[in-house]
Amino acid sequence: MTDPSGLVAAQTQRHASLDPLLPPTTVPDRGDMLVATLARGTQVAGLLDIRTERGRRVWALTPLLGDHGGEGMEAVLRALRARLDRTPVPADSVCTLAWPSLDADCTRPLLDHGLVPVLALGVRVGATPRNPSGAASVAVRRSSSRDAGAVARLVRRAEPSQRCSSLVPKSFLDGTSPGSEWMAESGSRTGEPLAGMMRLGEAHRRTPGFASLLPEGNWGWIVRLLVDPRKRGRGVGGALVAAAHDVFARRGLERSLTWYSPLDSPAAAFWHRQGYRPLWTVWQCEPASALR
Ligand SMILES: CC(C)(COP(=O)(O)OP(=O)(O)OC[C@H]1O[C@@H](n2cnc3c(N)ncnc32)[C@H](O)[C@@H]1OP(=O)(O)O)[C@@H](O)C(=O)NCCC(=O)NCCS
Structure with a gap:
């Protein structure tokens, strides 16, 4: 197959009917085309970009299934498995x-x-209505350089229980992500008033990592959110998110996004x-050779 434009157009249409927030399908400008034939002779494809990120071999697949759902995904993943069989794959690798997220038909394959x-x-x-459990006693303010020590202590305290960070690919939790830092303070007897922190940014189609994921326009981005484990379940997280939405609204941003792990219930x-x-779900298999 040399021209996948028919598949791209049909996939754009299918995605739009599944979820109106999905952008048109785009084909990355680099990668090898995998082609698979379905039972009735129709072809589907996937663009495979094999690259090295932070020393790890990444096999990134962009499925081009046209108007096919699970049957198309099954065929393309079979073609990917066949391709893996022909290539040596290092242990430190990922597919x-x-x-x-709303394409339930593809979940099984x-x-x-x-x-x-x-x-x-x-x-x-x-x-959305302000979180009813948002605690009135929580004050949210922009952090300053004087807060650096307290923020570092909070991150250290929260780290062991931050299951999210062990599940989420490092590139998405990059400490160098852009944005402004905010903190939540609540009454405390421990002498440590910092109850939580968040980092806010803005994202659009030209923001690295978002090109094929977002429709046109600017989005408020909750880059990071963390509540002191001793102060969870008391409305601190809800108060921080409500404050984020207020910040976004003042900037004219009516839409917002965040990465989270569906495995962290x-x-x-x-x-x-x-x-x-959820708009998009990122599926992974580590090492890449474990793909079935
Ligand atoms: C996720 C997190 C930010 C929530 O903060 P929090 O201060 O405990 O949350 P809140 O008390 O404001 O809860 C707000 C709402 O979420 C619900 N919620 C919070 N934790 C929950 C849990 N463990 N299970 C079910 N619901 C939960 C609350 O019931 C509440 O709903 P309500 O309005 O009906 O009462 C906090 O647990 C945390 O820092 N976790 C570790 C880091 C993390 O996971 N960050 C998110 C990145 S993926």
């Missing part, structure tokens, strides 16, 4: 692909081939409660 849903891009569109429950729902 990765992003797929619309993805799981059957050994891929795991490690990450979701959660989106919130328009105003408490975090997923929290984000859904804040009005976020």
Whole structure:
């Protein structure tokens, strides 16, 4: 197959009918085309970009299934497995692909081939009522250089229980992500008033990592959110997110997003409660050779 434009157009249409927030399908400008033939002779494809990221071999697949769902995904993953059989794969490697979260038809083949849903891009569109449990005693303010020590202590305290960070690919939790830092303070007898922190940024199609994921326009981005483990379940996280939405609204941003792990049930429950729902799910298999 030399020209996948028919598949791209049909896939764009299928995705739009699944979820109106999905952007048109785009084909990365580099990679090898994998082609698979379905039972009735129709062809589907996938663009495979094999690259090295932070010393790790990444096999990134962009499925081009046209208007086919699970049957197309099954065929393309089989073609990917056949391709892996022909190439030596290092132990430090990963297969990765992003797929619309609402495409339930593809879940079975993805799981059957050994891929795991490690990450979701959660989106919130328009105003949702302020979290009713947002604690009135929580004050949210922009952090300053004087807060650096307290923020570092909070991150250290939260780290062991931050399951999210062990599940989410490092590139998505990059400490160098852009944005402004905010902190939540609550009354405390421990002498440590810092209850939580968040980093806020803005994202659009030209932001690295978002090119094929977002429709046109600017999005408020909750880059990082962390609540002191001793102060969870008391409305601190909800107060921080409500403050983030206020910041975004003042900047004219009606839509916001965040990365979270669907495998971290408490975090997923929290984000859904804040009005976020998954747009894309990132599926991965580590090492790449474990793909079935
Ligand atoms: C996720 C996190 C930010 C939540 O902060 P929090 O201060 O405990 O959350 P809140 O008390 O404000 O809860 C807000 C809402 O989420 C729900 N929620 C929070 N934690 C939950 C849990 N473990 N299970 C189910 N629901 C939960 C609350 O019930 C509440 O809903 P309500 O309005 O009906 O009462 C916090 O647990 C945390 O820092 N976790 C580790 C880091 C992390 O996962 N960050 C997110 C990146 S993936």
